[in-house]
């Protein structure tokens with residue numbers, strides 16, 4: 001029996017605990033996630049998503065499951081906002097997950113049929129749909145008190161603490177990192193900007209998605225309508241400015257996170273305008289001026305933060321993000337910093353778009 005076969009049998013045995021169609025037929029790896037292990041499971045004529053939560057990254061995976069439960073008890077279905085989120089499938093014992101022999105948590109989710117992810121946005125219409133989907137998600141989750149939800153990943157978007165940690169790690173930086181060190185040091189104020197706005201009461205905490213990158217948005221089969229937001233592990237109290245910034249960071253870097261040449265990276269203003277337009281269409285009447293004024297900071301800070309996170313992981317020996325080879329996290333950090341630089345070059349234009357789309 002090959003190792004793959006053994007793995008597949010192990011996965012099918014785990015899936016047996018859940019209330020699903022029979023017989024279970026096969027499992028295959030799914031998606032491009034950097035943290036959890038995700039599989040597509042076929043059973044009879046149904047498809048499911050089987051996932052192992054990364055217990056090294058999430059200190060208390062049970063809290064994720066508790067948050068997902070709270071979300072599922074929302075008094076309004078997401079369909080009220082023209083949106084889907086994946087449903088959790090219970091076990092025969094009525095639990096929402098099983099533990100394997102090593103203590104890891106596995107869960108099963110519905111596979112939302114007739115959908116697919118896009119590897120890049122090809123049209124402004126698709127980009128507009130992305131913005132609408134995120135706006136709808138924020139409107140939907142805003143009905144629930146964010147204080148009822150656990151913080152599943154403490155410090156997740158604490159940019160200032162990543163900055164501090166990295167500054168210490170880079171004190172004795174090797175010569176090839178001194179340029180990056182200077183780039184980061186010049187942006188100390190940026191690392192604190194949203195934290196200060198929050199402390200000053202200009203912006204507020206909401207229940208956020210936490211990871212609305214393009215891979216986590218499901219489109220219909222034709223790639224026209226954004227139908228669902230998936231990967232809800234980081235749904236926790238947070239800033240909508242972070243969510244929107246993260247979404248633009250991912251969608252407007254047309255070459256993707258995996259690009260290897262920082263000189264080729266750019267922030268696509270046309271796509272950004274369309275995403276912001278779609279987002280504003282849904283949230284214009286709901287957000288206040290101060291919240292809108294801080295959106296640009298979110299757009300600038302998120303690639304900066306992710307670049308720092310990739311660099312920290314590189315310096316730590318690649319323990320957090322999955323990598324295909326050593327050095328990958330360093331390149332990924334450089335790509336994110338190149339994106340920050342291009343966002344800064346286009347600041348005036350991006351701010352003008354925000355003003356325009358929110359003035360409606």
Ligand code: GN1
Pocket residue numbers: 032033034035036057153210211213231234257306
């Ligand atoms: C991670 O696992 P995945 O791919 O959904 C990360 C996000 C990053 C993203 C970058 C919990 O998400 O914060 O933006 O990689 N998730 C966590 O691709 O750290």
Ligand code: MG
Pocket residue numbers: 035211231233234
């Ligand atoms: Mg994720």
